[in-house]
Every structure is written in C-alpha cells, then in structure tokens.
Amino acid sequence: MTEKSFKDLPTGDQHLREDRISGEDIYGGIFLHMKRDKILLPDGQEAVREYLTHPGAVAIVAILDDGRVLLERQYRYPISKACIEIPAGKLEIGEDHLLCAKRELEEETGYTAKKWSYIRRIHPVISYSTELIDIYLAEDLVPGKSKLDDEEFLDVFAAPLEQLITWVEEGEITDVKTTISAYWLDRYRRGLVKPQTIE
C-alpha cells in the first residue's frame, strides 16, 4: 500500500471546513477571553468549539555584534518553570506588529536595532486559541536601558546559537517560539533561508 500524496487530496477545504452558526462570549477574564461557537461540520452536523481570543504577539531574534543571541530567563507560572526564551510580547489593540516588536525589545532588554527583517508567522495553539506570533530578526543592536513593568522580573543575557540549540536538544528550552527561532537561525547561517528585508 502506498499512502496518498498531497496532490491526490480533494482540492480546496470544503470537505474539512467548519462554518460558524452562532457564538457567545462565555468568559471575559482579566487577561484571557473565552468564546464558544456553535458550528456546522462538513457533513451538516452541528458541534461546539470553545477557544480563547488572543490579540496576537511578536517575538524577536536579536543578534549582538559578536553573533550571540539575546535571551531572557523568565518564570512562567502555568508550567512552574524559569524559561529561557527570546524576547516577546503581546500586541496592543490595533498596534502595528513591527512597532510592537521594537517596543518589546526595548522595554524588556533596553536594546534598539538599526536593522529589522521579518522571519515568519507561527500559530502556537491551533486547537484552542486565535494566537499568532510574528517573529522578527533584529540586527545592528544599540544597548540602552530596559523599562520593565512593575510586575515583570526577568534576566537578560546572551548566548551563542550553538548553546541555544544544545539547550533545545537537551530539553532545557521547551518554549516553541524560541525552539523554532533557534532552528531557523541555524538554517539562515547555513545560507538555506532568508528573512524578508523591512528597513
């Protein structure tokens, strides 16, 4: 038996699609907002989908002049762990994604960058959140003073890409945006992929 290829699949997504019939806001928390929609399955049955609405986020692969990657260590309460991550943050309502990346990098690390490029969009939680993360590359960094919120506690430091990949492969880094960015940067340095130039 040979498994089908992509070209053998039905064209389009009509046989998979779930269409919204109606929806309600079932919980509005301080940070998280939950919705429950009644939907129509491809075969005409009705079903229910619960999910969080999220404003979206950005993450930044920031490269120092010595080639090291700018990192943070931050306690992540839901998984009870101080995580090593690249800088990231949530979009404010209506905020331009690149401006958000510039703001978050400066607020959390103090650095500004003279060169910005766009790497890629990822969806971390496709089964129950609308969240997207747009990942940017920041180069030609200029150090400055961070402006953390009153409730933000984090370590800022830098590490070579090889160390970052070792942490990923030994299980010390489990955060997905940081894992994907480390692998991407490795492919970039090997000349296999390029970011989109912005300015």
Place this chain on the structure above:
Amino acid sequence: MTEKSFKDLPTGDQHLREDRISGEDIYGGIFLHMKRDKILLPDGQEAVREYLTHPGAVAIVAILDDGRVLLERQYRYPISKACIEIPAGKLEIGEDHLLCAKRELEEETGYTAKKWSYIRRIHPVISYSTELIDIYLAEDLVPGKSKLDDEEFLDVFAAPLEQLITWVEEGEITDVKTTISAYWLDRYRRGLVKPQTIE
C-alpha cells in the same frame, strides 16, 4: 558594552519565582478549564495569573518505508484554516503518554508502528496554559483502518521531508509541533541528533 552570559546570571530562580498564594476555578467549559491564582512576586507584591489547565498531548513523527512523513490536513476553527500537521491528540486522564501516541496514530491514520522512540517535550503556550506536547518517532509502520470520531474530518497523506520544510519556510505550515518536528527530522537525518529508544 558586552551583554552578560548565562554563567553571569544569579544562580537558581528565587529572584524570578512566582509562588502560589491561593487559586480558584473560574471557568469550566466543555473542553477548556480556566484558573485564576493569586501569586506572590519575587519582590513580595501580589499579582494574579489566569491560565488554562490542559491534560497534555502527544504528537507523532511517523515515517513510511519510502521515507515520507505521515501528515494530516485538518480544519482548525480558532485560526480559520485547514492546517497541515503531524498526527497528534490529547491525553486522556491518567493515560500513559506512549500509549496515547499509539492510540492517536492508529485512530487518526490507521497505521500502527513496530518501532517507537521519544523525541522531545515542548510547551506551546507557556504564558497561559499548562499544555505540554510529547513528540514521538514512529517507524516500521503497518497500514490499517482509521477510527475517526463522528465529529472528526481530516485528510491523511504523506510527503517527503524536503516538501515539509518548504511548506514551513513558505508559511504554508504554521503549526508549531509540525514545524519543530520537521526541523528535528532534518537534523536527525543529518546525524546531528538522536531520539531516545523506547522499544
């Protein structure tokens, strides 16, 4: 100015830690459950953390004898997109993670595997969900009949790793477990990393 290295950071995570003071279940949905905890910040201030509790999940990198990777296309309502993904599913209460991986692979694709290894754990949503995904490698596959739930609609197909990576880098694949698995498999085939043998 030279940015600090990891070894220059304070030892341990006491200066970052958030400790639970009290907690409440603030919403129990059909699928999603939300909690709100009062916590103590490292400086003694109190703060609030809202998050979802999730049973955890597994994902499977399943390799056919011709080297292609087994994939699914499934409509993901929160992001309104038919997503290309590796097989995955949620743990049932108390379920062994490997048994869950075997069950999900067979239910969704019909395949069983004679060889299983463990790749890695990832945390897709460190800021607002307890979710973890354990990723397994399944080899020596034997085709069979899938047993989809009444409400599950998905395409099963296979593609070469090179195609998978192209889809990731062109933005067609945005799902994080699939992206990380594609990059991992590339490193595995290049002899840079190994999974943990299970049986």
